[in-house]
Each structure stands twice: as C-alpha cells, then as structure tokens.
Amino acid sequence: MSYAYSEPRMEHPSASSTVRPNLNVTGLVKTYVLDTNVLLHDPRSIFRFEDNNLAIPVEVLEELDGIKGEQSTERGRNARRVHRILQELFPDHRSMLEGVRLETGGTLCIIINRNLESTLGSPALQRLRSVLPDLTKRDNRIIAAAVFVKETFPPPTILVTKDVNVQLKARAVGLLSEDYLNDKVPETSEEHDYRRLTVTVYEMQRFASEGEYRVRLDAKKPLQINEYVLLQTQEGKTMPARHFGEGMLRKLRIPEYLKAPGGIPIRARNLEQQFFIDALLDDSISLVTCFGKAGTGKTLLSTVCALHQIKEDTGRYDGLSITRPVIAVGKEIGFLPGTMEEKMKPWLQPYYDALEVLIPSKPPRDPQFAGKKAALKRKKTETAAALPANGAAPAVPIKPYERLLKTGLVEIEALCFIRGRSIARRFFILDEAQQLTPHEVKTVITRISEGSKIVLIGDPAQIDNPYVDSRSNGLVYCYNRMRGQTLAAHVHLTKGERSKLAELAADLL
Template identity: 75%
Template sequence: MLDTNVLLHDPQSIFKFENNNLAIPVEVLEELDAIKSEQSTERGRNARRVHRILQELLPDSHSLLEGVKLNNGGTLSVIINRYFESNDFSSPAMQRFRAVLHDPKKKDNRIIACALYVQEQYAPPTILVTKDVNVQLKARAVGLESEDYLNDKVPEVDDEDGYREVPVTIYELQRFCSEGHLDVGETMDGQPPLEINEYVLLRSDEDKTMPARHISKGNVRRLRIPEFVKAPGGIPIRARNLEQQFFMDALLDDSISLVTCFGKAGTGKTLISTVCAISQVLDEMGRFDGVSISRPVIALGKDIGFLPGSLEEKMKPWLQPYYDALEVLMPSKPPKDPQFAAKKVAKKKVRKFGDDSPSESSSGIATPVKPYERLITNGVVEIEALCFIRGRSIARRFFILDEAQQLTPHEVKTVITRISEGSKIVLIGDPAQIDNPYVDSRSNGLVYCHNRMKGHAVSAHVKLSKGERSKLAELAADLL
C-alpha cells in the first residue's frame, strides 16, 4: 500500500513494485486532489502526473476496487476502508487502531486504518510504504508492517577519506612528476576498480606523495591547477589542502561538465566553486557567459513567512552565503595585510563592469557600490529560482546548485537536464545536514546523482572533509 508522499516523491513508483498487488487508499486520492492545484511547485506537478497515470491505468470500464493488471506482473487497485464506511470498529485490527490512534479524522491515521483493513481482508503480508517516519512508527504500533520507499536509495558506502591511495615506486613517482602521467593499473588489491575521473594520491615506500586523477584504463595524470585563482580586482584564493586541490582541478577542467561535492560546513565548497566560476567567466578565454547560482528554499527551523520584493530580493536571504563569499573574493575594503596595503592599483578611466562611483539612494545619501554588485547588475552573476527552471535551456553558463542534498532525485534530474552544451553544473552540499523530511542520507538528490553518474567521463566527484573556515568552525562541525 502506497502513502501520498511516495507518489509525490516519484510518480513512476506505481510501476516499480514487481509481482506485487499495489493498493492506493482513497484518502491518498483526496490528498493528491488538494495538492494538484499548486502550479509552481514540484509537488503540484507530481500530483497531476499521478492523476494522469491513474486515469490511463484505470479507465471508466474498470472498477477501482477490482483494479487492473500492470505490465510488471503486479496489480493496481484503489481501496476504500469498509470499516469506516459502515462505522464498524469491532474487528481486532480496528480495536488496536482505536486504542493507539485516537483521532480517526487525520488523513495519516485513515491511511493506516485502510492498510489494516487490507491486512484483514487479503492474504499476508500487507506492507505500508511511506517516506514519513512518523507514519511508519504509528503503523508499527498498531501491528502493521511499514517501510520506506527504497527504489531510489543508493547503497551504503564507506567513503570516510574521500580518496584512495595508490602505491607506486619512487622511480614511478619521479617519472610521473616529469611526464605528467603514469599507468598504475585499473585494479588495486582488495578494492574496487578505479572509476573514471576518480582522484587518488600516489604514495611511494619513501612516503613521498603526489595527487593525481584517474583518466581511463589505469592511466592517471597530474592535476592542472594554477598557483591561485582570483576574481578581477579580488584577492587570490589558493587550495589549502589536498581535497581542495582535487575540487579546483575538477572545476577548472573543460572536459568535465558535472561536478558533485560532499563537504561539511567550512570546508570551502561555496568559496572555491564561486571563485573558479567567476575566474572562468572573466578570463581571456571566456568559456562561459556568466554564473548562475541557486539553492532549494528550505528553511532551518520556523519559516519567516512571505518575503516581499523582486525575485533577487526574495532569494537574497537564501543565497546570503554566496554574497558573503563574493564579499570575501572582492572585498569592499582592502584586507589588513601588508602585501595588500603596499600594493597600489592605478585607477582606470574605463572599467569593464561599470563605474565605481557611489549610487545615490532615495534619501539623497550616496551609498557606495560593492565590487561584486557590478557583476550582478551586468548579468555576470545571476540568481536562479528552482521553481521556474522547468522548460529552460541553460547555455554557456557555470551553474552552481548549493544545498543539493535537500532535493529529491527527480528534482536534481529536472535541473541537470536543463544544462545545454557548453555549460557546467556543480552540485554541492552536506548529506549529513538534511532538513527535507522526505529524503535522507541515501535517497537525496546529491548522493543519488553522484551514485548514478560516477564512472562517466563528463562527471567527477570530490569529498571535502577538512574545515578551513576557522578552528572554532572545524571543532563545532566535528563535535556538535
């Protein structure tokens, strides 16, 4: 038996239960009917898709209760709880239901009661499939088997270090340093084969190391990263650890169109992806026309309600981390550092991104324009709202999707399929910090995308584990 949230999560879930008798409570249809009017949300679109699928599978000539056979070998039917219809609670299952769940008017409780009715009327087992953990617990409390929707969950993997070490001799390491590539073989003792674009660390018996990227068939090549990366007029940003070198190599490689990155707070996901994006837009090559930044609108804690203003003003609170990153990369005031204080930059009469002169506010007081605001004004940096991305074709853009772990696999697929030739998309997030109640560390869009796209030449994956924001932030991320 399917709960509403499973159908909203994946409308095609109806076809993914092979050789099973699939039942949908009529209460689920009522909930879908209330949600289908949401025009600009993924939930509304999925509710409408489910209605269309059910209409095709259950034509007027068929009884909803009798159901129909599916191509995968199972059956599909819509169930009505006859106990509620006749107000008969004398059965053992209904007695358990009333003893534990005192409010039969709640939709979740009515769905559980419908599953109990099926359990008594049909041969076992009866399983309620739901992505709501609370519904699973209540179902088990009344003696009903319940489980999560597992079709889009990725296998559990031990990815503690984020990269593997490859043993080499000191002579092979020296040849790698001079030639830039080396054949190390595809397999390692007791470990899975190396994936394409997997980052590794070459280590000799003398404990000498060198980072590398596996290209194909056991061939690894040296990382291609500059000494530093910077935005025009900004401060230079250097990779502070090995994993950040991996990340920077993937971001700057033209052959990689998709980069997924896991990392806890303070590891540099936002800062490094932003500076690498802007530097590639504004360099002499000019591969990209601009940078697009977006993130799902899911609040931590209580929602603050309606946000007035334009799209940029509505999205600004959610994208404040990127404004903070741009302020770090292109500071309004020179950093208090002798190397910057001693350096004097001559003012140019004509600037590429407009004048630095202060703008005059409505009160008549001149307000200085921050350097990064010129990038936004000129369209170099754009703020994207995910709710309006369906149907678009994003060409020659460097697209950064932050907090991707909050999205479902279907939502991530919707975003990635918008990326046209010549564009690049970066998905970053922390699978350990999920506020979306219907995804977890194994079923969220970020982890799912990495699992399904690994091994392809156009994609690369990096895990950042060392915090670089501050000692306090690193300690808090590990201990709290």
C-alpha cells in the same frame, strides 16, 4: 502459482460496494499500500514493485487533489502526473475497485475502507481507534486503510511511506511499514577517502616529468574514471593524480592561485581542495558533485573557480548561476517581499559572503607609518565626488560584487522556475543539493546545455527535508548513478578550513 481472491458480486453497477479487488495470492507475493508522499516523490513508483499487489487508499486521491493546484512547485506537477497515470490505468469505476493488471505482473486497485462506517468494526480497527482515536486526520485514515487491507486479504501487507512519523504510528498498531527504497543508494561501509597508490621513486620522477603514468588496476577494487588518487613512495614523497581510464593517471592541472575580476588571490589549502579545483577548472567535466561538512570550502572554491572562468572576452562561460532549495532551518519567517533576487537573498547569503571575501569592499589598509593627512584628504575627495551636483543626498555606494549582479555575470536562479529552461554557457552551482529528491536533481541537470557546467555541493549529514535521507537524497543519488562517467567527477572534502572553532564544532557537535 497465483490465483485471484474475490468474493461473489452482483453484476449490476449499483452493487459496486460489494466489488473486491482481484489480488495475486502466493507465498512470495506481498501487498503494498502506498502513501501520498511516495507518489509525489516518484510518480512512476506504481511500476517499481515488480509482480506484487499495490493498493492506493481513496484518501490518497483526495490529498493529491488538494496538491495538484500548486502550479509552480514540483509537488503540484507530480500530483498532476499521478492523476494522468491513474486515469490511463483505470478506464471505468469497476476497474478501479476490481484492480488492473500492471505491465510488471502485479496488480493495482483503489481501496475504500468501509470498516470506518461501522461503530465497532473488527478487533484490528478497535485497536487502531484505541491508539489513533482521531480518524479525521488523513494520515490516520491511510493507516486504517492499510489495516483494512491486511485483515481482508491473505498476502502480507506493508504500508510504504516516506513519512517517518507515519511509519512509527503504523508499527504501533501492528502494521508492517517501510520507506520507499527504489531510489536509495546501496548501504556501504567504505570510508569516503581518496585512494593511495604506492610507486617507486623512479616511477614518481617519471610521472612528475611526463605528467602521465599507467598503473596496473586491481580487479577487486578498480579505479573509477575521474577518480582522484594520491601517489606515494616508501620514502614519503607524494603527488596527487586523476585517473582518466584504463589505468592512466595524469597530473592535476591547477594554477598557482585563482582570482575573481578585481578580487584577491585564493589558493588551495589542502589536497582535497586541489582535487576540487582541478574538477572545477576542467572543461571536459560537465558535472561535479561534492560532499563536505561546514567550513570545508565548497562554496568559496566553487564561486572563485566560476568567476575565474567568466572573464570578459576570454571567459569560458558567459556567467555564473547560483541556486539552492528554499528549506528553512528552525522556524519560518513568512513570505518575503520584493523581487526574486530580494526573496532569494536570505537563502543565498553564503554566496554573498563568499563574493565579499573574494572581492572585498574595503581597500587594503594604509601602511603603518603612512601620513594621516593623506588618508583624510583622500576621504574628503571621495565624499565630495559622491555628492550630486544639485545638492541632493549622496548615492549609496554599491559593493564591488553587486556590479556582477547588475551586469548579469552572476544570476540568482529559483528552482521552481527552472523547468523548461535551457541553460547554455553558464557555470551553474546548485548548493544544498542534499535537500532535493532524485527527481528534482534530474530536472535541474537536464536543463544544462552544451558549453555549461553544473556543480552540486552539499553535506549528506545535514538534511532538513523530511522526505529524503542520507541514502535517498538527490546529491548522493546523482553521485552514485553518475560515477564512472567521463563527464562527471566527485570530490569529498573532509578538512575544515574556516576556523579551528568551526572545524571542532563540525566534528563534535
């Protein structure tokens, strides 16, 4: 049973200062105070708290007002969306202060902390001022508003914020505080490893010859569609496979090597890379998610598989699109001049490095005993050919992979301009996807049209965005929600192949 809690008030509109929110009060109902970053993270978070009470400090509205002018950012769009939702929910000033009933059964109101006007205030406010004396800071004022709600209304009060520092400061003043958990994936203790299935030698031989084999599924731990497994016999023979549903396993379909136009051949170095290549080359899979630490081959393999499939005339895709979130590690270097490609180049340098490896600028070295005269003559001929007829300075030679950029086969995308686009017949790589929120990843994936493929790669252990973590980032969220779908596949790369030093540093540092 619930009942409304409010103090007597005057009916005249000028007495709005005495209006108190009508909140549900039972032993099970809680009052959640929302921070600005929660609304920016999920504009519809207001409707995610079931039948509990929600309170938004007026300082949050002020902060949203300063963000809504960001035209080309996700934050600006979300702030404007929150404003539209609140405008629909609160038709007049009295409904803002009294609160409104939500479709979930809970209530929503705007909180004005009038205790800040007092020089002394309640014991709770005095304690807050002793711990957080600077109440001109907006974070501190939001915490103060939550303290005001806690001491004014009976239900337990919890401040919900995605800012870890605000959580800690709130707890320092005796306030319950937690992260926004709606879009976090469940905690799991399972190892991120492929499944091993034991078969007989005859079953292995049949699978090798026919390319298919049906296994009996474990009801307690069933195989997901497009899950990669390793068949093994007691004699030690192994063979990789992919589950296509209903217990049907099929052999991987990967070429002996991959090669970019005019580049060098690239081969998988371990079993996990074979899984990754199989998913990247299968045209029935439109979404591939990949977890992997530094040096496991995420960037190189995704790039070479893309270029392998965009050959002229016979290509499956019209080109490769590459993007990643612009989040710096360490100190910022300020604004960058130039075109969008020039601005994005520092952030996408790993892909320029990968293209340099796949399509090297330097030709293979001459054999050991080749005559030096021939090499010198060839160098003079190339130099003379590079000189213009009018005697001007020679043109700067471009690298082989730069021709792919100039012809449009490889495009650099900026995430801030992707909304509203429809990306058709492109191989789309979204790097560092663990830095994005679930809503941002959804925005990107919903831009993919028929005939296109999107690959999300990243390392959930390396997150620099302060508002997501290993369970709430867009990469992990996308994998968790899309697994088991026929259009999606997932691979986890664990073995580093860059160098022994890189592998050791990734494991120990």
